Each structure stands twice: as structure tokens, then as C-alpha cells.
Amino acid sequence: MKFGVVVFPGSNCDHDAYHVISKVLGQPVDFIWHEQTTLGEYDAVILPGGFSYGDYLRAGALARFSPIMGAVREFAARGGFVLGICNGFQILCESGLLPGALMRNRGRRFLCQFVHVRVEATDTPFTHLYRPGQVLYLPIAHGEGNYYCDPETLAELRREHRIVFRYCDANGRVTEAANPNGSLDNIAGICNRERNVLGMMPHPERAAEEILGSSDGRALFQSLALVLAAMARE
């Protein structure tokens, strides 16, 4: 069982994801350079936060053409686990691995703050350790996190229970006031139909140790590690 963290030249949360996997979870993990074209030896791949290629055009718009994303598409199609955090989520949408798009925040400003999100789906390899409806305290840090998709896609996401996280208040109520960036239906994270690809704007890797103010994100990585361990035993 092995994790990989993709490194685009402008990734800047790559070390943070690596730290959580290696030091907090104690699992083996490698950095994967963006020019690599295969992902043979990995079981789970993280697309970390940052500004992949500068993102001056649109977040993730160039990353979708990178050599590694060809490999990530194949990897996901084979059933490999892919977690896109922040810029990683933006890249997954740009690459067509997840539907919809992440637009500029409603307030047109970058926002870095803790928010509450509610776990809407626990039947994924990333969230099975959470309780349905559990409220997590996680940071966001983005300028383009305003999720949008067309009404048919939204209906499909709902029907297939693919909305994994929604912004809410401390008591778990999904309200307009609790929506930091204008996301459609307060969507903070979604998965693909096969449930092996998750994209989310909040940063679980920044909330995996109590000293950072919250350890609510740790169970996400533990969920994935447990699934991988079970698969390795089979």
C-alpha cells in the first residue's frame, strides 16, 4: 500500500499532505513529479493544493494538459483512489474527472479561515470513518472555490449521493450564511460515480493534528489507509 503526492511546479500544499501521510499516519508516501507519465506502483494519489502552473489563466486550466494528469485519468479508470484538495479539486474538474467548475469566490476575494462542513456521504473510501451528518471544522484557503454545475448535473449528484461535503454552521445547519464562497447548494466536496475520486475545497491536511486547531481532517486519511490495508490483505 503506497500513497503518492503529485507535485506540480506551483504546488504548495504538497509537503503538508506528505507530512500527514508520513508523520501523522505513519504510512509510506512518495512525491510524484508532474512530468511523470505512469502511476504503476501507487494505490492512492493526492493532488495537493497550490497554484499548479501559476494559475494566472484559471485555476487548474493548464494542469489538465500535464503529463501526470494523463496517468491520473488512467489510474482513476483502473479504480485507483484519487483525492484532490483545493487546487487538486479544481484540476479534477478541469480534467473532467469530476463534473462542474470552481469559479471566483462570491466576494471576489481570497478567503483563508476555518469553516464547518457536514459529511453528507459516508459510503466512500475517504469518509467511512465519519458519522453521517458529522460536522467537521476544517480550514479553507482559496480564491476560486465557488462550485457550480448545471441543474441536470446537480440533480445527478444528489440522486447518486455524490455530494460528500457541504458548508454548514457549527450546529450542522446548511444555511446561506454558512456558505463562504457562493457555492451552489453549499457544495464543498463531491465524488465521481465510482466513488474512487474525491474533490474538496477544504483542507483536511491542515486539520489533522490538534495543535493546528482541529484534527477533524485526520479521519479522512485514516479512512483511505484502512481501505488500502484491507485491499492489501485480500
Next chain:
Amino acid sequence: MNDLTPEEYARIVERLGREPNPVEVGMLAAMWSEHCSYKSSKVHLRRLPTSGPRVLQGPGENAGVVDIGDGWCIVFKIESHNHPSFIEPYQGAATGVGGILRDIFTMGARPIAVLDSLRFGPLADPRNRAIMDGVVRGIADYGNCFGVPTVGGEVFFAECYTRNPLVNAMAVGLARREQIFYARASGPGNTVLYVGAKTGRDGIHGARMASAEFTESASEQRPAVQVGDPFLEKLLLEACLEALRTNAIVGLQDMGAAGLTCASCEMSARAHTGIELELDRVPQREVGMSAYEILLSESQERMLLIVRAGHEREVKEIFAKWGLDAVEIGRVTDDGRLRVFHRGRLVADLPARLLAEEAPVYHRPMKRAEAGDDVDWDRVHAEPAPLEEVLRQMLRSPNLASKQWVYRQYDHMVRTNTILLPGADAAVLRIKETRKAIALTLDGNGRYCYLNPRAGAQLAVAEACRNLVVTGALPIACTNCLNFASPERPEVMWAFSEVIDGMAEACTVLETPVTGGNVSFYNETEGRGIYPTPVIGMLGLIEGVNYIPANHGNAERRNRPSLPITPWFKTEGDLIVLLGRTNDDLGGSEYLAWIHGLVGGDVPTLDLHLERAVQRACLRAIAEGIIKSAHDCSDGGLAIALAECCFSSHRREAIGADLVLTTEGVRSPISLLFSETPSRILVTIEPEQLATLERIAREFRIPYAVLGRVGGSRFRVTIDGKTVINAPVHELEAIWQNVLPEYLGP
């Protein structure tokens, strides 16, 4: 454009034994500008204490270096980008951050934090709002993309900054002690390698722009402001750090102010070598650039590397991996000269030391200045309204209000080291590889320095130290950014000299050597100058932070408040204690400025030895594990500090407090609530720990007073038996929270 004085020019002719050519004049004028040469400030700066047991590198390099033990060191420095930020706020501020980050990673350190000290004119003026908006976005976009957390700083508003905004950025890096690199061009025969962005015509004369006051036509200087590319800087960072691990690099320096000229002459002067450059090989973004333009361009994100002869290919391959240009443009020589060739001709041939070290040193005339409004003290001590209303009015002051509008635009968490987030007295970052953490703050008070520059500088150093101490950190070193008006005015030079003396005294008593800094003169527009505004960037060290996840926790620590200590009240029933005592110190206060529109009176009296004792007592009490919260009591006085401790914080709702005070020792309730007496720290403890705290206070011979208890949801203050404030905390917090958004939008 030639800013050399006739005397300076004559000195050059004498030294060279000939007239310099126009290219050489341009190089000399840039290097001898105030910005690059410190010619007006040097004689004063020598009086600062710059050494100490932890200081590995003091002033004179790209940044200071401080040993924090276990083989780790902190590399840090502050720099101003005031002039560019007035002309073009967004790019001016962005490139200010970019420049100071390069100063850190050229030393071999990975940047781990940025802090910014900002000063603007009052927000009622839309021009000031536009400048602030641009500056904050510029800092945010640069730091966020680069991937360094912007963890703190300060924002202050006063009329004198209306057309003279101040943007001071401090960057902090972490390195292994043996990995520190210096900006030295050692080893004749070694190669001069140019890396990073191509050279364009942007930013020519930037150093000289920053060395003159502005006139009405400031916007015509816009081409002298550079444009930042944080993504390119990120690539440069990763490539440089990778290249530095190869043992192929001898030295390196950023091409900042005065560009290629400055980097090459300074590096060779420091190493007592020379450099030969071939400008035709310099990567250029525009065609037909002259030697003058290439030598003085301040295009961003460029570095000059000195590479061991024979290792060029190894280094170039690393830069190629990161998609960056790396071009050999010259070599190190042994004759001490900077020799420049362009299109086959020798276009400049100057002694490197003449450029880098032999600028004249001026003892500019000084004249003591009296400053400040007359104050009718009877009127000031009289209550202008019921005290609760006065408190609400004070919370509406942008200088005291929440700065969340600013810091939430900055990614302050990336790299997952920030264990005390913005909003507290200082930022605290863990050092992952150790059980240490560092605390960081920026502090300055231009109003005090205007009224009394020497005392004002001391107060700034004292407050900076106090802001670290309340988190549990021992202050260990500082850097300074000295923002002043024109040095050609004797009153300004006098204030500068006084500030240096005040800072030297405070840094000596508080044992915080100055490891470097920056001087920014000419902060004046159309003859109107800023307050003397020294800004102190202070570094503190916390030992014994437990960074291991909770489930591996160490049982012995569990019952003690964990470090860092935060300012917010924690638990109902805790006792609120003031370490230190309140005197009548309303001179220069926010109360006087905001409520009465006056800047006058005597600044607070600071006893440096009492200050030190209060700080050491607080650190002792924290070390003994009895302090549950600690907050510096300064701007806005006791009432503001107490209210802030009640406000909501990370995962904790607002909490009330019941305070029972007396006016014994002060002239009025106004003084009691809003006086800005230094050497005061507000702490909370469990009631049973009072005896321990009293023992510590006696041991350090400091005054203290129990002020009340934490509890409920109201902020209640009783003075001399009469309840004068009784307001729901959430109401007060809402006022304080909404000030900046009301001016600047959500």
C-alpha cells in the same frame, strides 16, 4: 537622471583618476543612492547592538541569522516597499513581498512566514481605501501563490500616511546551521550564472525613486515599479534550494534594487574579488536594451549565482528541471574590479568596492523638534459620554478594530506550522523537526515617535517583546524597518538619531540584538512627511511545544495549559489579574487621537527594568503552568484589552467578564480604562493558583492587581462601586468586527 551631488562626482573623478562614462555614472548614482548606500543613516546605525550569543549573522548580509539550537537557525529580515506601493499599490506591495522572500532563500533558508506592517491614511478618504485594497491584494496574491503563510503584522491609520503609505514586509526562513549561504563572489575563475526571469526595462531607477520625495507627478514614475510573478519566484525558490544542496554554489544574491549592478559589485566587494560581465549573454525580454538599462533594470525574480568552475552543467540541469533560464554571463576575477562588456566594448570598469562600500557617509545636520498639539487635560479626563458609550466608540476606531478583513485574504496556514493564527498578540509557528516553536510580531507606534522619538522607539521594542512573551516565547532578536521623511531636514535626522538611541537602549536591556534591517527615507509628498515610524520585527523562541498528535500525547503535560498561550479568556470562574500597574498615560494615546482628535502630551513613561521584570515574571508563571490566558495591554488601554480577551476565538464562543476596579492611583475613570501605560500584561489563572502568582510577582518585584473574574456573557465593569459598563460581549464584538468591512466591503 543623475542624482550624484557635485561633491560626490568630484570624489569619483579623484578616485578613478578620470571622468566616469555615462554608464558608470548610472551605476554609481544607483549604488550611492540613499536606498542602496545608507549614506545618511550609517553613522547612526552603528550605535545599535548587533551581537549576542545566538546571533550567527548580524547586519551586512542579505538577512540576519539567529541560532535556535539543535542545529537550526532562523533567517529573517524586514524591508520597505513604501514608494512603489503609493504609485502602484498592488504591484508595489506584491514585489515588496517577492524581494524580501528572495533575501531569505538566497541565504539557503526556506521561507516559512511573512508578516506585514501597513500604514495608510484614514479610511474615510476613498483614495486611502483604494491604496489599502490594492496593497492587501498584492501581498495576498504574491504570498498565497508562492506558498508562504502570511501570519501576522499590523495595520495603522493616521493622516500623515495619506499620500505616504507604508508597506513593510518581514520574511522569516528556516535552515540548518551548516546550510547557510552568503552573498560572496569567492574564487577567481568561478562562473557568474544568471538565473530566473529575463531582464526588461521595468524598474529602472527604482532605487533612486525610493531616494527622493514625491511631487504631484508621482504617477509618472509608474514605469519604475516592477511587476511580480509569484509562480516564477516559487520555481526560483525550489531550484535555488535544490542547487544549493549540490555543493556547486559558492554564493548568491538576489538582483533587487540596482539590479545586476548591485548584486555583482556587492558580492565581489564582500569577497575582495572582481567580476567580469558580458551583457550580451544576459537573457533579455526586450530588444535593443542598452548597457545602462541591462545593468540597472530591477526586473523581478532574478538571481546571480557564483558557481564553482566545472560545475556549471550540474546547476543548469536543476534550473532546466524547473523550467528556468540559467546562463553564464561572466566570471570571478582577482583584481577587485567590476568590468562590463557590451557588444564587444568595455562599457564600465570600476572598483567593486567603490560602488559597494565607498559611498560617502554623511553626518547630516540635526535639530531638535518639538511636536504635538496642546492638550486641555481637564477636558480629556472628563467623560464625554457614559463610559459604555465611550467604549463602543473606541471599538469603532479602525486602529483598534479587528483586522480579520485583512488577514483572511492571506493564506496564513500553508505549510501547517502556524499554531497561533492571526488575531492574537503574535503569530507562533512550530518547527516541525523539533519541539520548538518561534513567535513573531511586528510593532511600531509612529504617534509616540512623533511626540518623543527616543521614548517611542523604546516603547515599540518593549511592546514587541511583550507581544511575544504573552505567548510563552522568550524574545531573542529583532530586525527593524526605519521609515522617515527626508533626511535633508534637520528635524527628521534628529528624530532618526533619537530613535536609534532609544532602540539601542531598549534592545540592550531586553537582550534582543538587531540583526539587520532597512531604512526608508523620503517618505514625504509635497513637503508633508510621515511620523518617524520605526517598525520592529521581533523573533521569540518557545521550547517544549508538543507537536505530536494528541493520541500519542504525553500524560504529564495534559493538565497544563499547552503552549502557546493565547489571549482569550478560557473558563468561567478564572481570576483576571493585571501584571504591572496603570498610570495616567493618555499622551499620544488612541483615546486622545480618536475621541478628541489630538496628538499630543507626554508619551507613556517606560521603565525598561520594570518592563523586563514584568515580562520575566509572566514567562516564569507560564513555565510553572498556571497561566491560562495572557494578553498585552497597550493600544486603547485596559478596557480594550479586556474586551478583546472576551471576544470569540477559534472554536470558543464569546465569554463575559466581571471587573471590579478602583481609580486609586489614577486621575479618572477615563485614565483607568484607556491609559496606555506599558509594562502591563493581562492574565487569567484558576483561583487556587493566586498564591503561586503572588509569589512570582514578589520574586520579580512587580506590582499586580486582581481585576475580576471570567464568566457569563456580559462585559461588566464596576469602578469605585459603580457599574459603568454592562454590555453583552457579542454586541461589543460585532462593533469591533464590522469596522473594516463597513469601510472596505465584505
